[in-house]
Amino acid sequence: MTLLLTAPGGLPTTDLRLAQALADVAAVALVHWSPDPARPMDILTQAQAAVAAKATVEMAQGMLAEYGRLDPAQAMDALHTYCCRDGDRLTEVAQSLVRRTLAPETVLAALR
Structure with missing residues (x-):
């Protein structure tokens, strides 16, 4: 997926998240x-x-961030670490x- 901007400065955070979601779906x-x-319904x-x-x-991720008082990246790291450790x-x-x-x-114990 390629994004081209007409002006410098990058995308606003909400647009960047939307672009990431679309890239993930793709x-x-x-x-x-x-x-x-x-069939059209299959794609949908x-x-x-x-x-x-x-x-x-x-x-x-939000639940882990709130529960563990972590930033979202740390919460996602905990989620990935737990999944990799247990093969889930x-x-x-x-x-x-x-x-x-x-x-x-x-x-969260997976981070320890």
Whole structure:
């Protein structure tokens, strides 16, 4: 994905986050690309699933940041460290945190 600006100064934070979300959706779509002709609903469903997964990860990141008094980058590091250590998928761990079936302190302990 390429972004071209007409003026110097970069993107505002909200636009940068939106661009990152769109790039993430595009990346997920490419990873799951199939040579079979796609139906319009297939593409829509995949895009919706990618956006929902990203939103869940961001909610979990926010929960960890608030619980552990961390900045968002540290919270994401804790989430990634926990997933890598236990071999879990990021979206599954995020869903467990959001559903409150996994305690934030358990994930944050991975940083220690």
